[in-house]
Amino acid sequence: MPIQVDVAARRARACKAFMAQVHSTTAKEGITPSTLHALKLKLVALAKRSDLFPLADFAMPQAHGRSHPLLVEEDDGHGLYLSISLPGKEAAPHDHGIWCANAAISGRERHVFYRRTDDGKKVGSAEIVKVGEVVIEPGTGMVMADHDIHSTVVIGDRPAVGLALYGYALARFPSVTWFHPEFTSVRATPSRRHAA
Amino acid sequence: MAPATKTFQVTIRNSGQTIACAADRTILQAAVAAGVDYPYACATGNCATCISKLENGKVSLLPHADAALGKAQLKSGLTLACRARPRSDVTINWLARRAS
Numbered sequence: 001m002p003i004q005v006d007v008a009a010r011r012a013r014a015c016k017a018f019m020a021q022v023h024s025t026t027a028k029e030g031i032t033p034s035t036l037h038a039l040k041l042k043l044v045a046l047a048k049r050s051d052l053f054p055l056a057d058f059a060m061p062q063a064h065g066r067s068h069p070l071l072v073e074e075d076d077g078h079g080l081y082l083s084i085s086l087p088g089k090e091a092a093p094h095d096h097g098i099w100c101a102n103a104a105i106s107g108r109e110r111h112v113f114y115r116r117t118d119d120g121k122k123v124g125s126a127e128i129v130k131v132g133e134v135v136i137e138p139g140t141g142m143v144m145a146d147h148d149i150h151s152t153v154v155i156g157d158r159p160a161v162g163l164a165l166y167g168y169a170l171a172r173f174p175s176v177t178w179f180h181p182e183f184t185s186v187r188a189t190p191s192r193r194h195a196a
Numbered sequence: 197m198a199p200a201t202k203t204f205q206v207t208i209r210n211s212g213q214t215i216a217c218a219a220d221r222t223i224l225q226a227a228v229a230a231g232v233d234y235p236y237a238c239a240t241g242n243c244a245t246c247i248s249k250l251e252n253g254k255v256s257l258l259p260h261a262d263a264a265l266g267k268a269q270l271k272s273g274l275t276l277a278c279r280a281r282p283r284s285d286v287t288i289n290w291l292a293r294r295a296s
Contacts, residue, residue: 062267064241064259088259092240154259178238183228187237189245 011052015071015080018046022078022165031099031167033145039165040101040143047103047163048139055161058082064089072169079169085109085160090153093128093181097174098167103141107160110135111142114149114179126186128179136162149179168193204282208232209251209289217282222258223248224277235290239278241265246277246290253286 021042029035047053058068064086071080082105093114102111114128128149134142135155144150146167154160168174175191206223207214211233217226224246227234237245241260250273257265258279265276277288 061262063262063265065261066263086259089261090240090259091242092238094238176237176243178243180239182225183239185228187239187245189237189243 007052007054008057011057011070014046014049014052018042019071019073019078019080031145036099036101036143036145040103040141043101043103043163043165044139044141047105047141050105050138053082053105053161053163055084058084058161060084060159061086067164067170069169070163072171076168076172079166079171081164081166081170083160083162083164085152085154087154087157087159089160091151093149093151093179095147095149095177095179096166097146097176099144099146100167101141101143101165102136103163104136104138105161105163106138107154107158107162108135108137108156109160109162110153110155112151113144114151116149116179124186125184126179127184128181136160204253205285206282207252207285207287208234209287217286219281219283221281222278223255223280223282223286223288227277234277236278241276241279244276248275248277248280248288248290249273250275250280251287251289253288254283255280255286256283257281 022039025035025038061084067081067083070082111134112130113132115131116128118127136142173192176189178187202219203216205214206217213232215226215230217223224234224236235245237243241264244264255275260276260279
């Protein structure tokens with residue numbers, strides 16, 4: 001009888017191989033629209049291997065959203081996470097200051113993209129306009145450059161489970177800038193670049 | 197004609213103000229609209245900048261991230277002003293974290 005290879009070990013190997021591909025891609029060309037697109041395609045391919053990511057291996061959120069580290073590199077390295085968000089979980093338009101890619105394993109999440117239109121001279125105030133939208137569902141993904149602005153919301157009645165690759169680990173994130181059209185305001189959370 | 201949305205009184209201990217908050221609005225939305233300088237950043241339950249002590253009253257919470265408000269914090273009477281909709285008159289006190 002063949003030996004069952006432990007899913008966690010296979011998952012760890014797959015994540016390590018994925019990250020090696022990420023570095024191989026960016027080492028040659030840096031972070032460009034073209035390489036970000038390539039990273040998205042690789043992440044979508046990894047997310048399609050749903051046998052590596054059984055939900056039983058990942059605790060559901062106590063509230064409505066939780067990120068599980070899959071492979072977090074040291075220092076200024078990247079972070080790869082499995083995120084679980086319940087229906088209705090949302091994030092206002094924000095710029096998290098570092099590139100990212102997302103790919104769905106199950107469920108659906110809407111990402112809306114924006115462009116800032118004011119000159120930034122009035123402290124605490126900002127205006128943005130919607131420039132695009134995409135629904136991430138199994139077999140699809142999205143990618144954003146360092147200062148792109150997006151909002152997210154889980155749609156439908158199932159949790160959105162997906163993979164997220166960030167240029168920096170979440171614990172070492174730069175300041176995140178949040179935009180609130182309702183208040184015509186902008187606020188920022190402190191940088192974690194020196195905290196971890 | 198649709199029934200009018202119920203409105204509750206929200207007392208914000210830090211600023212000493214009492215404001216009206218409709219049951220379909222969050223405490224943060226009502227506070228900002230009333231000109232209260234309530235600390236916030238994401239306003240969608242992700243960052244915990246608006247984390248507050250619910251001193252009196254009842255609220256219902258919109259979806260939020262575990263990292264912003266955990267079960268134990270909720271049990272100890274903390275809430276997120278950006279996710280909390282009043283279900284009674286409320287007294288609330290924001291904690292120290294302030295966004296830039």
